[in-house]
Every structure is written in structure tokens, then in C-alpha cells.
Amino acid sequence: MQEDYLKSIISENAKNMRRSAxxxxxxxxxxxxxxxxxxxxxxxxxxxxxxLRTVIQEVLDExxxxxxxxxxxxxxxxxxxxxxxxxxDQGIDVTYxxxxxxxxxxxxxxxxxxxxxxxxxxxxxxLPSYLGALQAFYAHRANPVxxxxxxxxxxxxxxxxxxxxxxxxxxxxxDFQNPSGVTMNIEQRQNVLDVASKFDLLVLEDSPYRExxxxxxxxxxxxxxxxxxxxxxxxxxxxxxLPGFRLxxxxxxxxxxxxxxxxxxxxxxxxxxxNQFIVARFIEKGYFDKNVERIKINYRNKRDNMIAxxxxxxxxxxxxxxxxxxxxxxxxxxxxxxxxxxFRIAINEDVAFVIGEAFHCDGSGKNTLRINFSYMExxxxxxxxxxxxNAIRKMMQDKKAKGQ
Amino acid sequence: MQEDYLKSIISENAKNMRRSAxxxxxxxxxxxxxxxxxxxxxxxxxxxxxxLRTVIQEVLDExxxxxxxxxxxxxxxxxxxxxxxxxxDQGIDVTYxxxxxxxxxxxxxxxxxxxxxxxxxxxxxxLPSYLGALQAFYAHRANPVxxxxxxxxxxxxxxxxxxxxxxxxxxxxxDFQNPSGVTMNIEQRQNVLDVASKFDLLVLEDSPYRExxxxxxxxxxxxxxxxxxxxxxxxxxxxxxLPGFRLxxxxxxxxxxxxxxxxxxxxxxxxxxxNQFIVARFIEKGYFDKNVERIKINYRNKRDNMIAxxxxxxxxxxxxxxxxxxxxxxxxxxxxxxxxxxFRIAINEDVAFVIGEAFHCDGSGKNTLRINFSYMExxxxxxxxxxxxNAIRKMMQDKKAKGQ
Numbered sequence: 001m002q003e004d005y006l007k008s009i010i011s012e013n014a015k016n017m018r019r020s021a022x023x024x025x026x027x028x029x030x031x032x033x034x035x036x037x038x039x040x041x042x043x044x045x046x047x048x049x050x051x052l053r054t055v056i057q058e059v060l061d062e063x064x065x066x067x068x069x070x071x072x073x074x075x076x077x078x079x080x081x082x083x084x085x086x087x088x089d090q091g092i093d094v095t096y097x098x099x100x101x102x103x104x105x106x107x108x109x110x111x112x113x114x115x116x117x118x119x120x121x122x123x124x125x126x127l128p129s130y131l132g133a134l135q136a137f138y139a140h141r142a143n144p145v146x147x148x149x150x151x152x153x154x155x156x157x158x159x160x161x162x163x164x165x166x167x168x169x170x171x172x173x174x175d176f177q178n179p180s181g182v183t184m185n186i187e188q189r190q191n192v193l194d195v196a197s198k199f200d201l202l203v204l205e206d207s208p209y210r211e212x213x214x215x216x217x218x219x220x221x222x223x224x225x226x227x228x229x230x231x232x233x234x235x236x237x238x239x240x241x242l243p244g245f246r247l248x249x250x251x252x253x254x255x256x257x258x259x260x261x262x263x264x265x266x267x268x269x270x271x272x273x274x275n276q277f278i279v280a281r282f283i284e285k286g287y288f289d290k291n292v293e294r295i296k297i298n299y300r301n302k303r304d305n306m307i308a309x310x311x312x313x314x315x316x317x318x319x320x321x322x323x324x325x326x327x328x329x330x331x332x333x334x335x336x337x338x339x340x341x342x343f344r345i346a347i348n349e350d351v352a353f354v355i356g357e358a359f360h361c362d363g364s365g366k367n368t369l370r371i372n373f374s375y376m377e378x379x380x381x382x383x384x385x386x387x388x389x390n391a392i393r394k395m396m397q398d399k400k401a402k403g404q
Numbered sequence: 405m406q407e408d409y410l411k412s413i414i415s416e417n418a419k420n421m422r423r424s425a426x427x428x429x430x431x432x433x434x435x436x437x438x439x440x441x442x443x444x445x446x447x448x449x450x451x452x453x454x455x456l457r458t459v460i461q462e463v464l465d466e467x468x469x470x471x472x473x474x475x476x477x478x479x480x481x482x483x484x485x486x487x488x489x490x491x492x493d494q495g496i497d498v499t500y501x502x503x504x505x506x507x508x509x510x511x512x513x514x515x516x517x518x519x520x521x522x523x524x525x526x527x528x529x530x531l532p533s534y535l536g537a538l539q540a541f542y543a544h545r546a547n548p549v550x551x552x553x554x555x556x557x558x559x560x561x562x563x564x565x566x567x568x569x570x571x572x573x574x575x576x577x578x579d580f581q582n583p584s585g586v587t588m589n590i591e592q593r594q595n596v597l598d599v600a601s602k603f604d605l606l607v608l609e610d611s612p613y614r615e616x617x618x619x620x621x622x623x624x625x626x627x628x629x630x631x632x633x634x635x636x637x638x639x640x641x642x643x644x645x646l647p648g649f650r651l652x653x654x655x656x657x658x659x660x661x662x663x664x665x666x667x668x669x670x671x672x673x674x675x676x677x678x679n680q681f682i683v684a685r686f687i688e689k690g691y692f693d694k695n696v697e698r699i700k701i702n703y704r705n706k707r708d709n710m711i712a713x714x715x716x717x718x719x720x721x722x723x724x725x726x727x728x729x730x731x732x733x734x735x736x737x738x739x740x741x742x743x744x745x746x747f748r749i750a751i752n753e754d755v756a757f758v759i760g761e762a763f764h765c766d767g768s769g770k771n772t773l774r775i776n777f778s779y780m781e782x783x784x785x786x787x788x789x790x791x792x793x794n795a796i797r798k799m800m801q802d803k804k805a806k807g808q
Contacts, residue, residue, distance in 0.1 A: 001604075001606070001632060001633045001634045001657065003659060005604065006659060006660070009520060009572060009606075010519055010520060010663065011518065011519060011520055011521055011522050011525075011544075012522055013518060013522075014518065014519045014520070014663065014666075014667065017666045017667065017670060018666075019666055019669070020669050039474070040474075041473060041474060042473075044469065044472050044473055045469065047468075047472060049464055049468050049472075052464070053461070053464060056460055057457070060453055060456070060457060064451075064453050065448065065449065067648055068448050068451060068453075068646045068647070068648040068649075069445060069446075069448055069646075069647055069648055070443070070444075070445060070642075070647040070648065071648065103507050103650070103672045103676075104672045104673060106670070106671070106672050106673045107671060107672040110670055110671055110672070114415065114417060114418065114543075115414055115415060115418045116413060116414060116415055116418070117415055118415050118416055118417075121415075132669075132670075132673065135669060135670045136670045138670075139518075139667070139670040140415075168413060200405075200409065202405070202413075228405060229405050230405045238474075242472045242473075242678070243472070243473055243474040243677075244471055244472040244473055244474065244475065244676065244677035244678040245472075245676060245678055246507070246672060246673075246674070246675070246676040246677070253405070255407060255410060256410070259414065259418065262418075262421045262422075262423055263418065263421065263543070265423070265424050265536075265539060266421060266510070266514055266536075266539045266540045266542075266543040267510070267511060267514055267671070268507045268508045268510050268511040268514070268650060268672075269508060269510045269536065269650075270650070271650070272507075272648065272649060272650040272676050272679060273647075273648035273650070274646070274648040274649055274679070275676060275678070275679070
């Protein structure tokens with residue numbers, strides 16, 4: 001089969017799909033000398049593998065026949081009950097029927113997009129926003145529209161509605177956003193709901209990092225503030241437990257969960273059953289919460305170390321966010337600099353990051369970049385920041401030398 | 405959010421999705437007295453759990469950091485290499501680059517459909533055909549056209565092409581088809597390729613049961629007969645290893661694999677990494693092949709037992725297939741009988757099956773039903789067939805009494 005012919009028969013959706021800039025950049029950054037701040041990898045070097053061993057043995061002793069067989073499309077009931085209980089403990093009125101277990105939070109975004117999006121439909125999101133969500137939106141030919149600052153949300157949505165482009169949903173990552181590291185305050189959360197209510201939109205609250213708050217005060221979830229049942233909340237075990245298990249969930253009104261069940265049947269029948277049994281037991285035994293506490297201390301130290309290195313090494317004109325949780329901080333160079341150009345210089349200096357433009361659905365953000373602080377060990381992280389600062393200085397000097 | 409409004413904002417694709425008849429019927433058949441031949445469940449009661457324990461311990465000893473972290477979208481390289489080697493051992497010229505690991509074979513079907521199908525596109529499939537594939541086709545608004553007998557494949561495709569409805573691909577399950585249990589002979593396989601070649605179509609060879617042949621001679625895969633690189637082969641670990649691990653694969657020309665990688669990034673980033681490491685090691689240690697041999701003996705005995713029970717109990721006019729492998733046999737009642745009606749009678753007799761109509765994209769097959777023989781223990785299976793035969797007799801007598 002010829003390449004040209006193949007090109008001619010792929011779907012319109014597939015033609016609109018975009019490769020992950022992160023995954024492609026990471027392929028360039030595989031030399032062992034390179035210090036990469038690129039991936040969104042959690043640090044699992046301190047993960048309690050022995051507790052995992054115990055849990056797996058117990059699952060195989062007590063639940064092998066169910067855990068190794070096909071499972072329900074909605075997920076293992078025990079795990080859904082545990083999740084419901086954890087949200088009830090936070091004052092949210094839900095039962096297991098408000099949950100579907102997904103094969104990662106990425107699948108959750110894809111499923112919600114499949115359920116609601118026709119080609120050309122508008123989705124409102126952040127500038128910047130999570131790259132994997134943008135990928136899923138593009139894969140279904142949605143039209144993501146970014147909101148530069150969220151006080152303008154009403155204006156942008158109003159204009160879209162007036163132009164006959166009423167958004168299907170508002171996509172938000174309220175806690176320690178990926179990539180910016182920024183957390184929405186309570187007024188901003190209320191504003192999302194108010195705008196959604198006024199124009200009758202859904203809210204997709206993506207919440208992968210919420211449990212990993214290591215400073216400041218928790219804000220209520222948008223889901224918990226919503227009195228009208230228009231919010232879907234996405235969660236994941238990738239950051240608090242293990243990404244290699246590929247498990248996430250959607251919490252939503254039951255009538256939406258029922259529809260997502262049908263999407264999931266077609267997508268992969270059910271999430272890995274064995275993995276669900278393991279996570280459920282890991283939580284029940286208290287290992288999960290202990291691990292989250294460990295992660296918070298670890299990442300707080302790493303953030304502090306990272307911020308200290310930035311303060312020590314970065315040239316004037318460079319700014320960065322100081323996140324209260326999560327895995328990322330976001331760096332802004334003076335206007336006019338392009339981090340794609342910086343990336344090439346940085347790779348020569350043996351340091352890598354993700355260009356900020358990848359997170360901007362409108363092509364802006366050329367002078368920004370994302371730094372992951374959760375993965376890299378601290379001494380190496382400091383060295384990486386030193387190299388990055390050198391690369392930035394080189395770029396700045398080049399520009400000056402060219403008289404730009 | 406009101407139900408009516410919700411209905412109005414779901415996507416056209418979602419509106420076209422159909423609930424799995426199997427999963428819904430199974431929900432009706434949960435009373436413990438009911439003997440269910442409904443699910444496509446493998447028998448895992450004899451699965452070597454101790455070998456699995458050993459393998460998991462070794463993975464955690466030697467590969468924890470990679471196995472618990474995010475993995476490559478294409479899958480764990482080791483597992484792709486093992487698969488390639490297994491196909492090379494069968495004389496098929498492939499490398500690891502011809503493979504992408506999927507989160508189940510269901511996801512593989514969904515990904516291929518996403519990659520090629522625009523709403524309204526035609527797919528050619530069997531009558532009957534696998535329900536999960538039909539679900540994925542409907543979910544992307546494809547138009548599946550069933551071929552009653554495969555000698556007519558050329559005629560049907562020719563007519564479709566003439567009508568401007570050229571199919572994107574031919575979907576076939578050549579070995580022990582689900583639901584019919586029928587295996588294509590070599591002429592039928594060649595015919596699929598000839599028609600595909602003549603009209604420049606892709607072939608989607610779904611091969612979940614191939615390894616489980618317990619009688620007769622293996623036929624070559626369509627993939628191995630294809631000289632033009634137009635075949636994609638789908639495999640799964642759900643029947644030969646464990647369904648609760650949710651792992652499958654696609655073997656295809658590299659230029660198609662590259663495109664599927666982008667689909668997979670958006671779908672769920674990567675298949676469960678931990679599970680991939682476990683399966684790879686389970687195969688390397690020789691446990692996998694040993695397990696397949698055990699399954700073949702088990703399922704051959706169960707098929708023999710099932711066929712004997714059918715011969716013993718079934719009233720005249722009922723026919724059934726006698727599969728050389730796989731998990732299913734297919735039962736046909738005399739014309740004019742409706743197995744939806746039979747299902748209600750059967751449930752009262754405490755026996756369940758899947759109505760054949762669910763597998764027919766044209767609404768035919770009302771007098772057929774599918775029986776799974778892999779799952780049920782043999783004494784209970786015989787009792788189930790006795791009950792089913794009773795239910796059929798009752799329906800026949802009712803019909804006679806009504807003078808129909």
C-alpha cells in the first residue's frame with residue numbers, strides 16, 4: 001500500500017491529530033548526559049515497593065478469580081466505593097454510582113470529548129493548558145479557545161455564544177495547573193461556575209494534582225461548589241500512586257456516567273481489573289495516604305530547591321511561578337525570545353524542557369517553557385537549572401550581538 | 405442540568421453508540437441459579453497463579469522503576485520484540501517496529517476505526533460478526549455491511565464501489581470466529597486478499613483465538629499471505645493469558661503503526677506498563693506456552709462435552725457449529741423462531757445465552773444464538789444445555805399450540 005494512498009484514506013479526525021510535542025522532544029533528550037525537566041514524571045524512587053508486594057500477594061490470595069478476569073465497564077465496585085467515601089469525607093455528596101474508572105486520566109479526557117464533541121465544536125480552556133487535553137480535543141476536531149486571563153472568561157464566552165460558537169464545556173485545571181503551576185482562587189472557581197450556569201455549559205474539572213498540595217490552603221473543588229450538576233471531575237492514580245498502572249476516574253452526575261459507560265465499552269471494555277484490585281487494597285490498608293504524605297514532603301523540598309536554584313542562576317528578565325503543589329513550574333523569558341530556539345541551545349548544554357508554545361492552543365507563549373521539578377534528584381536539578389540559565393544567557397547575548 | 409438538555413448536547417457519534425447487548429443481558433442473568441453461556445469469559449480457574457506470583461516478584465526486583473513509571477506509547481520494547489520473534493518463528497517477516505501494544509484488543513479495533521473512519525464510511529464484515537467491533541464501528545458512525553457468505557464478497561464490494569460506497573476495510577476473524585466458531589479455509593483467506601487488492605482496501609484481521617486451536621490443521625494468517633502491506637492483525641492476551649490485564653497488540657506496516665501511535669497518545673498515552681513487563685517475563689520464562697497448552701486441552705474437553713450434550717438434548721431442527729478452537733459455538737433454530745423470545749423462556753429455566761441478532765449488523769439472525777463453552781464447568785454445562793433444550797421445546801410447543 002502506497003504512502004500517498006494511505007494518506008488519502010485516513011480519517012479527517014486523524015488528519016487533525018497532533019503528535020505530542022513532549023513525547024517528541026523527549027525522544028531528542030535521551031542522551032544520559034542530558035538533564036531533562038521535560039516529562040511529567042512523578043518521582044517513584046521512594047515508592048514503597050514492599051507494601052505493593054504485600055498488597056499484590058493478598059489480592060492473589062483472596063481475589064485472584066475476580067481480579068484476573070474481565071470486569072465491569074464502570075470499574076471494580078469496591079474501588080468506586082472507596083473513591084466515593086473519600087469525596088464524601090470532603091463533604092461532597094456522591095456514591096459509587098457517580099464514578100467510572102478509566103484507563104488513565106488521559107482516557108477520561110478522550111471519553112468526555114467523544115461524548116460531547118462534534119467536529120468544529122468549541123471548548124474553552126486555559127492559555128496555557130494541558131497538552132494531552134489539547135491532543136484529545138484536536139483528535140475529535142474540537143476547536144479549543146484559550147482564555148488569556150480568567151476574569152475575561154465571561155467576555156470570551158459571551159462573544160463565542162453571540163457568534164454561534166457556544167462552547168460545549170469549560171476545561172479547567174484549578175489546582176497547580178499543568179503547565180503553569182498556578183492555582184485558581186475561590187472567586188475564579190465561582191466565576192467558572194457562574195459563566196457555565198449563565199450560558200448552560202458543562203465544566204470539565206481536571207484534577208490530577210490536587211492531593212499533592214504542600215503549601216497554602218486547599219480551595220474547594222469546582223465540583224463541590226456546583227449546585228446544578230454541570231461539572232465532571234477527572235482524577236488519576238498516576239501522581240499519587242503509580243503511572244505504570246494507568247488508572248484514573250471520572251466523577252459526574254449519574255446520567256452522565258451512564259453515557260460514559262457506553263463510550264468506555266467501545267474504547268476498551270473495562271480498565272485493568274487486576275490493577276484496580278491492587279489500588280483498592282493499597283488504599284484500604286492506609287498505604288496510599290502514607291505515600292501521598294511522603295510525596296508532598298519530597299516535592300516541597302524539590303520545589304524549594306528548584307526555586308532557590310532559579311533565584312541563584314537565572315539572568316534578569318526571566319520570571320517563574322512558585323506553585324503550592326503539583327509537579328510543574330512555568331518560566332517566562334522577556335518578550336521576543338523564542339524557547340524553540342532556546343531548546344536547541346539547551347540540548348547542546350545538556351539540559352531539556354518543554355517549550356511553552358505547545359500548551360497554547362492559539363500559538364502564543366513562544367517565550368515560555370515548562371519545568372518539571374518532581375522527577376529530578378536535587379543536586380542534578382540544581383545543575384540543570386545552572387545549565388538552563390547558561391543557555392538563556394547565551395541566547396540573550398546572541399540576540400544582543402545581532403543588534404536585535 | 406436537565407436530561408433533555410443533556411440529550412441535546414451529546415455528540416452525533418455518541419448518539420449512534422449502542423449499548424452492548426451482551427453486557428446488558430448479563431446483568432439480567434446474575435441470579436446464582438442461572439447457568440450462563442453468555443459471556444466470552446476464558447476459564448482462568450486453572451491459571452498458574454504461583455507462576456504469576458514468581459514473575460511479579462522478579463519484575464519488582466529487577467524492573468520496578470521502569471515497570472511502575474510511564475512508558476512508551478508504542479509499548480514496552482521488550483514485549484514488542486518478543487511478539488515479533490513469535491511471529492518470525494511462524495515465518496512472518498516483522499520486527500518490533502511493526503507492533504503497538506494496546507490496552508486490549510477492543511482498544512485496537514477502536515483505534516483502527518478512529519484512524520480510518522469518517523462518519524458514513526463503509527466497513528465490510530461478517531454476518532454474524534464480533535459485537536465489540538460493531539460497537540466501535542457504530543461509535544465512529546461507520547456503516548458496517550455484512551457479507552452473508554464470503555464467496556459473495558467480491559459481488560458485494562463491487563456493488564458498494566459502484567454505488568460510491570467503497571469500503572475502508574474488510575473486517576474478518578478468520579480463526580474460530582466470534583460468534584460463529586467457524587474458521588476460514590485458505591481459499592476464503594486468499595479471496596479476502598484478492599478482493600482487497602482489486603479494490604485497494606485494507607484488511608483488519610482480528611485474531612484473538614488463533615493460539616487456541618485444539619483440533620484440525622492451522623491455516624496461514626491473512627497477514628502472512630499479504631504481499632501488499634494492506635493487512636493489520638489484532639492480537640490479545642485476554643484469552644491466552646488473563647483478561648484482567650487488558651493487553652493486546654496491533655501488527656501492521658510501520659507507516660500505519662506510526663499513525664496509530666498518535667491515536668494512542670490521545671486515547672490513553674500508553675498501555676499499562678507494569679502489566680506489559682509481567683506478560684513479557686511470563687512469556688520469556690516459558691509459562692505462557694505451557695499455559696496455552698493447558699487451555700487447549702481444557703477447551704477441547706469442554707467443547708466435546710458441550711457437543712455431546714447438544715446431541716443428547718436438542719430437539720430436531722436445531723443445528724450448531726463444531727469449532728476447531730476458540731471459545732464459542734453458534735446455534736441455529738428453524739426459521740421463524742426468535743431467540744429474543746427464547747431468552748425470556750430460558751431465563752425462567754435458569755439458563756442464559758446471547759441472542760444471535762446482536763451480532764448481525766443488518767438485523768438478521770433472529771433464529772440464532774451464541775454459546776460460550778470455555779467458561780462453564782462441564783457438569784453444569786451439560787445441565788445448562790438440558791435446560792436450554794427444554795426452553796427451546798417449550799417455545800416450539802407454544803408455537804404449535806398457537807397454530808403458527
